Amino acid sequence: RQEIRQILEEEYTKQGKSYWDSHHEIYLETEIILKREKWQKGILPREFEHNIVFIYARAFLYALDAFDKFLGVLSREENVPEVISELHKKISDIFPDLRGVRNTAQHLEDRSRGLGSGKPPKPLDLKPIDNNFISAPGGVLVLNSLNGSKYGSTMADGHYGEVDVSPESMSHLQEILNNILGSFKWHGSKQHKPSV
Incomplete structure (x- = not known):
């Protein structure tokens, strides 16, 4: 999560966007990328396992x-x-x-x-x-x-x-x-x- 967030922060900075203005966007995109990586490795979402x-x-x-x-x-x-x-x-x-x-x-x-x-x-x-x-x-x-x-x-x-x-x-x-x-x-x- 930290590595993904760091990469995204660098990309946003290169695009001239402020970290504080993009904080929520970076957080959301980090979560999406992290979850998709885990899903591709076969890790099911907790909600699926529970159901x-x-x-x-x-x-x-x-x-x-x-x-x-x-x-x-x-x-x-x-x-x-x-x-x-x-x-x-x-x-x-x-x-x-x-x-x-x-x-x-x-x-x-x-x-x-x-x-x-x-x-x-x-x-x-x-x-x-x-x-x-x-x-x-x-x-x-x-x-x-x-x-x-x-x-x-x-x-x-x-x-x-x-x-x-x-x-x-x-x-x-x-x-x-x-x-x-x-x-x-x-x-x-x-x-x-x-x-x-």
Whole structure:
């Protein structure tokens, strides 16, 4: 940083510009050059490193929601074992806030303006929150938060909801999927999946 600043100060001086008049410009240009050099060497900005975990949490949330929706559709198809409906209900029992948290993640443009659902969206009536992460007796708008392994946000009804993004959640999902596959009568040769 110091070397870059010194080079820039010399350039500005050669152009007849006063250091004091160009101080902010030199500082900004120094930061830009330094950051670009670091980025070219593969050093990620702190903001990117910090947000990676949120990207993975939302990916898990969206995948879980898609699984739930597919299972809901499957449960209404003809000739599908009755246990499928029970397994679909089990997802809402294990992840009661799934749809609400997912909807907030998908509609941040409304929640960030304090709006819930509906057309037109209604103002949020924020509910109290009291957990090991947030204590807000009067309610507070929470978006895109991680409380340990729980991804959470204020849902359209004003309540704070969370979905656990953890190996335990994946284990529940795996059990449900295995029960779904085991409930059908399969024909054909046995196969082992996934591939190598």
